[in-house]
Amino acid sequence: MAELSEAQQREFEAAAFRRLLEHLRERSDVQNIDMMNLAGFCRNCLSNWYRDAAAGAGVELSKEASREIVYGMPYAEWQAKYQRDASDAQKTAFEASRPKDH
Template structure:
């Protein structure tokens, strides 16, 4: 998580293209791990743990609109 926090310039779509997962995926895995340990955590709490702030705030500050090249690469990866 520290690595992702240190590299906010890396967009989620780039992570999906490169590694088939993104910060939101990490939040879902975090939430599932909590459930396995009988720890109640909802998706918003999990995303706050992953993003280091509420998702809406992170999105406003750091998320850029996907470029045509990113969208093309993402779609190609899905096939």
């Protein structure tokens, strides 16, 4: 395995994160509840982690601002365009597998 400098590691992690965001923006058909049910995290989790990282660096970032960074648009706009009502099966699966902090 190649030895990476700390700077390279950060650069590659940032590039991978940007690619993840791009992918999630392209896949607006994938609902957050589906992501939660399958992987235990969703776009909102990513926005919370982003805001936590900013706070750790002493940067105040609102929930709305961090969501806009992740969604690529204001959250309310994304909801209006892409979010569908969760089915009973999706809700049941979520309740069975939801992380304790959600």
